[in-house]
Amino acid sequence: MVTTRRPATGVGPDAPRCLGELLELDAGPGALAVADPDRHLDREGLRRRAGQVAAVLVEHGVRPGDRVGIHLESSVETMVAVHGVLRAGGVVVPLDPRGPIVQVGAQLRDCDVRVLIGGGSARRLAAVVDASPVTVALGPDEGPPGAAAVPWSDLWGASPVPPRVSRPDEPAYVIYTSGSTGRPKGIVHTHASAMAYARLSAETYGLVRTDVVATLSPLHFDQSTFSLYAAPLVGAAALFVPDALLRFPASLTQVVADRGTTVWYSVPTLLVHALRRGALDQRDLSALRWILYGGEAFAPNLLAELMARLPGARVSNVYGPAEVNQCTYHHLDGPPSGDEPVPIGRAWPETQIELVAPDGQPVPSGEVGELLVHTVTAMAGYWNQPEVTRAAFRRRPGADGRVVPWYATGDLAVERADGELVFVGRVDNQRKVRGHRVELESVDAELVRLAGVEQAIAVVVGGAEEDARIVGLVIASAAFDPTAARRTLAGVLPGYAVPSELIRVADLPTTATGKVDRRGAALLVPDTDAPTLPLR
Amino acid sequence: MSDDLDSLELDLLAFVGDLVLTDDEPFDADTDLLLDGLVDSMGVVQLVHWLEARLGTEIEPADVVIDNFRSVRAMVAFARRRASTGS
Structure with a gap:
């Protein structure tokens, strides 16, 4: 099966040629460009x-092609x-x-x-500088040891x-994702792939200047590229909120x-939090015309509830690993009924699946296969890792018969009779936790390094009403201290990946080949109604 | 009731101490728990559950806002306001 879409409508002669030119277009006097809560x-x-x-x-020596780190809360400054x-x-x-x-x-x-x-x-900045080749820090008033500092106030005097x-x-x-080996993988997007994404997403959702x-x-989550690049392409405004706000649905x-x-574009988890704890009955969200969700599946019953609460907004399921930005979409015509999963939809323009x-x-249609994608929005590869890049792509004929690179997503999908694609699982142990990719092997590796642990495996439990979360199952000696262990893990794993x-x-169940049976192990986790505190 | 609230700050500090996953970031009643991500989204849910159990009353979603939960001191002030208004 090959699904192909026609090319998107062309863009005018004044269209920006690269991301650096995105702000050059005039959006009209006083047009709001970026906002945060303050x-x-x-x-x-x-x-x-x-x-x-x-x-x-x-002035500080940054040349074309040099990498510059952004270590900021989402805000106007970002x-x-x-x-x-x-x-x-x-x-x-x-x-x-x-x-x-x-x-x-x-x-x-890297x-x-x-x-x-x-x-x-x-304190945090000093630790970051200490652990990296950074020699210049823009933003802080005083330089962390080992780096020259340029305060924001100095910046605003520059021409x-x-x-x-x-x-x-x-x-x-370059957006980083954790590999299963623990070595970070830097997903490299070019001006071509990023501009194509900005253009196609602006077109798919009909973004206009007043949006x-x-x-x-x-910011480090690839969804942010929608606000960073698609919004300015059409002269729309981008709203950024600090991470703390994402933890307080009623404030958000x-x-x-x-x-x-x-x-509104987010992972389903955040929308469920807004539905449950966002005091929606006291908020005027009448301006909301699109709700885009992606990163993981949305439980159909909860989505139906959300749509009933916000009838003025259309909903679209966005699908695409960070390696390709986005590659399919499914606009919902109405609330989902029953327990059927919402499709990830069809290929968007200039994309073959x-x-x-x-x-x-x-x-054949109706059977499960790995989803391959050839698209203008695909990454160039992983930073400085040609072998890993080669392994991520398959070379095979495109729609016109020429051999082209197809990104192998590792996602399993099935095509319905109506041509819509439905996500059914993974070929590997990558899982989504609140929309974030987690390679469970990388969590296993950290678990077995803990003091007193003999054998361990990480499993994902929950989902839908309860947030999906990772639980570590360990066979450990008396020396094992769960509280200390979680602290150690928090020092090496991102928050969403910490069990x-x-x-x-x-004991842990094993498969016929003697490996720990992850699915069987998950059954050892007792059912809970709410997130619980660590054992101690 | 006031005795109860007097010990709330200490109890909260102990509870938050268990939630916070870093040893090297010292904190007290005035520490901004949200700034450096000391408490994540699941931590907020746990805090709300804990406070509800401790105060013996349900907390309205509309009250679970940043200003009421930014620090241990803010949470104690929020609990006192609720107690005084009888809500």
Whole structure:
């Protein structure tokens, strides 16, 4: 099966040629360009500040192609910083400002980041600098030891520079994902793939200048590219909220309402939190016209409940691993009925999708196959890892018969009789926790390193009403201390990958081949109504 | 009731101490628990459950806002306001 879509409608001669030029188009006087709960900038103000950041970056030796780390909470500054880097011709490397230092340091070393635009506590920044090749930090008032600091206040005295025009095949940003081996994998998107994504998503959702787009996920999560690039492409405004706000649905919905948000994009978990605890009956969300969700499946009954609560908004299921940005969509015509999963839909424009059997042969409609995708929005590869990149792509004929690279998603899907694709699982042990990718092997590896642990396996439990969470099952000696163990894990794994519980077991089930049976092990986790505290 | 609230700060500090997963970030009643991600989204849910059990009353979703939960001191102030208004 090959599904192909016609090319998207062309863009005008004045269209930006690269991400650095995205702010050049005039959106009209005073048009809101970016906002957070406390501040906002119009298009002119955003362009000017991004130009100033670019000027200071160039002054500090940033050359086209150099990677610049962004270690900031989502905010107006984030938008300024990202576009500043792009205007200087630099490559944006978004980082998790609350991720483990070990992880952030490994990412900064992997793509050799010398200049960081940073916020957060002095203590945190000092640790990041210490663990990385960074020598210049933009943002902090005082330099962390080992790095020169340029405070924000100094930046606003600089003369803005015009954008450097980057070639389509030059890298624009690198988003990190954890591999199963523990070595970070930097997904490299070029100006061509990023611009194609901005254009196709703006077209698919009919974005216009008056839209206020809120991508409610952290910067280092690939969903953020929708606000960062698709919104400015059409002169729409991007709303950013700090991570803390994502933990308080009632505060979040207040900001979303106050800012007149028209497009909400997040993982389903956040929408479920908004539905349950967002005080929606007291919020005016009448401006909301699109709810986009992605990263994981949305339980049909909860989605139906949400749609009943927000009847003015259309809902679309967004699908696509970070390696290809997005590749399919499914606009819901009405609330889902029954327990049928919502399809991931059909290929969007300039994209081909094929479901194949393990031998690479296309599967007939109705049968499960791995989803391969050939698209203009695909990554160039993983940073500095040619072998891993080669393994991620299959070379096979495209629609016109020429052999082209197809990204092998590792996702299993089936094509329904009506041509819609439905996600059914994974070929490996990658799982989604609140929309984040977790390779369970990488959690296993950290579990068995803990003091007193003889054998261990990580499983995912929950989902739908209860947040999906990771539980570690361990066979351990008396020396094992679950509380200390979770602290150790929090130092090496991102928050969503830290097991919420460590359960001591006497034995673990094995498969016929003698390996630990992950599915069987998951049955050892007792049912709970609510997240529980760690055992102690 | 007031005795109960007087010990709330200490009890909360102990509970939050268990929630916080880093040893190296010291914290007290005024520490911004949200700034450096000391407490994540699941932690917030656990905090709300714990407070509900401790206060013996349900907390409205509309009250679970950043200003009421930013620090241990903010949570104690929120509990006192509720007690004084009888809600």
